[in-house]
Amino acid sequence: MTVRQLLRRWRAPQAQPPASDLQSARRIVVLEEGASPSGDYLLYPWLAQRGLPVHRCDSRLPPQAGLLEAGDFVVILRYLPSAWLKPLGLARPQLAGLAWFMDDDLWDPAVLPGLPKAYARKISSHALRHRHWCAQMQAQLWVSTSALAAKYASHAPVLLPLAPPPALTRAQPEALLLGYHGTASHHAELAWLHQVLVSLMARSTTLHVELFGDLAINRQFRDLPRVSVLHPMSWERYQHYTASHRLDIGLAPLQPTAFNQGRGAVKFYDYARMGAFGVYADVPPYRGFVQHGHDGLLLPMEVEQWVQTLLQLGQDAELRQHLAKGAQARALSGPG
Known part of the structure; x- marks a missing residue:
C-alpha cells in the first residue's frame, strides 16, 4: 500500500474510554524488538515506579502459547509484527489492559514521505496500520513528548517523562x-x-x-x-x-x-x-x-x-x- 493510499484511507478513529487498569495488573508484559533507547530512557524507568514485575518479550519471535496470562498489562513498544494481532485479540478480555508506547510519530501517514523508504515501510507495516486495531482493542496511548500528546489529545494519551536511570547518564571511569x-x-x-x-x-x-x-x-x-x-x-x-x-x-x-x-x-x-x-x-x-x-x-x-x-x-x-x-x-x- 502506497503512502497516498494510506492518506486517502486514514481517518482519525474516535477515542474510546480505555478499558485498562494498570493498578490492578499482576504484571506488565512489554513487547519490544530488543533493547532500545526508547525503553531504557523512557519506558522502563517509568514502569519501575509502578512497582509491578516486568516481563520483556522479543516481539520479533513468534508468539508462544501461554505467554500472556489473565491479569497481564501488555505494553507494545513502538512496533508490533502482525503475527501478534490475533494472540493479543484473543487474550484481550482477560488482560488488565493494553497500551501502545511511541516516542516518534508512528500513527500519521503524512509524516512518511520525508523518511527513508525502508524506515517508512517499517512504520507503515509495524505501527501505522495497527492504529485502528488499537482503537478496537481499547488500548491506551503512551507518548514521550508534549507535541505527541497534543497531536493525539483525542486518545487521552499518557505522557512519560524522559528520565534515564543514573547508570545510563553518569560517566563510567571504570570502563x-x-x-x-x-x-x-x-x-x-x-x-x-x-x-x-x-x-x-x-x-x-x-x-x-x-x-x-x-x-x-x-x-x-x-x-x-x-x-x-x-x-x-x-x-x-x-x-x-x-x-x-x-x-x-x-x-x-x-x-x-x-x-x-x-x-x-x-x-x-x-x-x-x-x-x-x-x-x-x-x-x-x-x-x-x-x-x-x-x-x-x-x-x-x-x-x-x-x-x-x-x-x-x-x-x-x-x-x-x-x-x-x-x-x-x-x-x-x-x-x-
Whole structure:
C-alpha cells in the first residue's frame, strides 16, 4: 500500500474510554524488538515506579502459547509484527489492559514521505496500520513528548517523562576499551577472538571492545554485548582516527598460517599511538620484538589464558599504566 493510499484511507478513529487498569495488573508484559533507547530512557524507568514485575518479550519471535496470562498489562513498544494481532485479540478480555508506547510519530501517514523508504515501510507495516486495531482493542496511548500528546489529545494519551536511570547518564571511569584493529585478511584471527570475547563479555561488565570488519564480521559479533564493529578505513583516515581516539589495551592474536609468517609488528605502533599497550600472540613477529612485561604481553594462542589475562588486566590499573608507559617510551625511542 502506497503512502497516498494510506492518506486517502486514514481517518482519525474516535477515542474510546480505555478499558485498562494498570493498578490492578499482576504484571506488565512489554513487547519490544530488543533493547532500545526508547525503553531504557523512557519506558522502563517509568514502569519501575509502578512497582509491578516486568516481563520483556522479543516481539520479533513468534508468539508462544501461554505467554500472556489473565491479569497481564501488555505494553507494545513502538512496533508490533502482525503475527501478534490475533494472540493479543484473543487474550484481550482477560488482560488488565493494553497500551501502545511511541516516542516518534508512528500513527500519521503524512509524516512518511520525508523518511527513508525502508524506515517508512517499517512504520507503515509495524505501527501505522495497527492504529485502528488499537482503537478496537481499547488500548491506551503512551507518548514521550508534549507535541505527541497534543497531536493525539483525542486518545487521552499518557505522557512519560524522559528520565534515564543514573547508570545510563553518569560517566563510567571504570570502563576499559580493548581494540583489535585487524584488516580483512584477519578473518581467522577474528573467528578465534570471538571465542575469547564470548567468555570475556560474560564475566566482565567493564570491558568494551572495538573491532574493524565488514558486514560478515558485524553479523558474527553483533550478539555480543559491549562489542562494536567499525567500518574499515583507508590508511589516511585511520591515522586521523587513531590521532584522536584513545585505547586502553590493543589485541593482536595471530594464527600460524603461511601468510602470517610474513607479517611485521606494526600493530605495536598503532596501539602505542592511541596510548595503549598490546596483548600479542607469542609468535613472530611479536616474539623477539615485544618486551614481555615491559611494553606489552606475549601469550600463547589459548582462549582461556587470554580471557584470564584480560580479566586480570581489567582489575590491575598499576600494571596497565606500567605497560602503557613502556609502550609509549619504546615507540618514541625509535628503531631498536
